[in-house]
Amino acid sequence: MISGDSIVALSSGRLPAGVAVLRISGPQTRFVIETIAGGMVKDRTAVLRRLRAPDGTVLDNGLVVFFPGPASFTGEDVGELHVHGGRAVVARMLETVAGFDGVRHAEPGEFTRRAFLNGKLDLVETEALADLVNAETEAQRRFAIQNADGAQSELYLGWRRRLIHARAMIEAEIDFADEDDVPGSVSDAVWFDVRAMIGEIDRHIAGFRAAEIIRDGFEVVILGAPNAGKSSLFNALARRDAAIVTDEPGTTRDLLEVVLELEGVRVRLTDTAGLRDEPGKVEAIGIEKAKAKAHGADLLLLLQDAADPRDIGSLPVAAPALRVGTKLDLLDGRAAQAAAERYDLVISVRDGSGVEQLLADIGQRAARAAGSVGDVLPSRLRHVELLGETNRHLHRAAGDQAVGQELRAEELRLAADRLGRIVGAVDVEDLLDVIFAQFCIGK
Structure with missing residues (x-):
């Protein structure tokens, strides 16, 4: 779990509004919430409190909710202040919260970035969350909801698990070729499944046009x-x-x-x-x-x-x-x-x-x-590019039988690595700034 500064931001819509929601995340959250609310707040229970600055100045009357980590959106302690949505009210609330030691204003997408780094979301689910926030049509909403629920991630992780298993079988055959309990026919079944997977990935890539629409x-x-x-x-x-x-x-x-x-x-x-x-x-x-x-x-x-x-x-x-x-x-x-x-x-x-x-x-x-409801489609060009690289490695692994099993197993490893990069199961630090820059400040 990440530690360090706590962050605060307006997480609701454009002001003025009937209600504005301020979100806080990080180690100082409980102290900030209980100080402003004037006492302890029961976990996951919305309570109406008179909200005050540390010097006792009344800021507003509003609802207060506290979500202790790790069972929260970011995986850290998270608090929400539901206040009246006037510009002056929100500006003073943000100023007060950010005035606590160890609390600062959030950067774009920082709440979701913390959720990713704390293992609450993978990269595909993170991108789907951005799509859900930006959805303007019913098809966009359905598409984003499906991917945010993990359908796309499960497809890619399922392919990755199959490749890891295939590589393990090939390497076992290499290491224990003389053992009776590791038959040579194992590799035949592995390469049959790899060739089937190439077709599955090709068909999935072909759905990108529907996702673009x-x-x-x-x-x-x-x-x-x-x-x-x-x-x-x-x-x-x-x-x-x-x-x-x-x-x-x-x-x-x-x-x-x-x-x-x-x-x-x-x-x-x-x-x-x-x-x-x-x-x-x-x-x-x-x-x-x-x-x-x-x-x-x-x-x-x-x-x-x-x-x-x-x-x-x-x-x-x-x-x-x-x-x-x-x-x-x-x-x-x-x-x-x-x-x-x-x-x-x-x-x-x-x-x-x-x-x-x-x-x-x-x-x-x-x-x-746009395809049928329920179709799992690649939602980003980076997915298509990495899936294309995956299939190139699989073609090399399955196609050239004259190459030694060690090199073919390495191609399987490289293919699994490309799938892992889609969901963030391997190092993707270079992608994070680009992905989270899509989000608004309070998300």
Whole structure:
């Protein structure tokens, strides 16, 4: 367990607020809590006290809770002061607590860092906690909760345990090759399991795109000729006037983006410049940006004015596309029927026809791309990189049978080391500052 300074910080939300929570952790916590609360506080029981500075000045009336270590979030003694959430109240409370000997203001992520160093969390659970704090959509919340509960860590630690066992079996066969109770067939079973693990890790790595969609969003890009109704649709989906809409071609010159939540998934919707030949200088820049944005899209909405269709040519983009006919309200019955056969979907922003159906379609595609609830996915690029290194070592271990068993066992050790680095089971000091810098001060 870490020792040294105690730390204090505001752990609740932006001020002013109805209630503010100040968190204290470290060896001075009990003394600070009992001094301010004016007496002993029963463990893990919230009590209402008049809170006073050491000189007797009344600071506020609030709830006090004390959690003795190691059964606390950080593994140290932890205290919480629930006070009124006015700026002046909180500033004076923080000043008073930090005025005690051995107590200082916390650095970003320092509470969680102490929890990690005291063995209360591993690195993957720590990163999941940061994701949970920052979650804005239902999919992000579910993903973060699952990983904070240890599903991802258990997967990686399970692979690591299998590799440690495999290495032990190989080394036993090397050391006791002449013994009757160590059969040579042991290595056959080991390498069979290693090859199976390579496939499991490859499939897991392939899920990183779904994790990126959960964290960063499902990218939808609207493309079409000038006056195809792109900005009108963009405003309709955003449910506000985010883009300028006029009859003049080339109104949209730059990329415009809004973020939606559909089916619990973050969806990033981008409006782009109209695609046409011989544009003006500024408009040409917008068109190039539109084409570049399309290359990174998860879904393209290819809009065409169904009453006056104009071709935009082919786009060398592999992303799935929905061909959407617009301005349905301008078509009579026969023309509307023909348009319905020509496009994947026909809409009218003016009267709302087809817009909800289009939203539902985008939401369903985003949900499918984000994966099923319960899928264990790699949540960070560093996980993917270390998993890739793991598999490279496993390929070398399982693939080259001409190499001695000692070298193959060493490759297994290196693979297990890479898995350990993901969860922090081996030395990862160089990663800690980067990871904990994601957290707010009071976490």
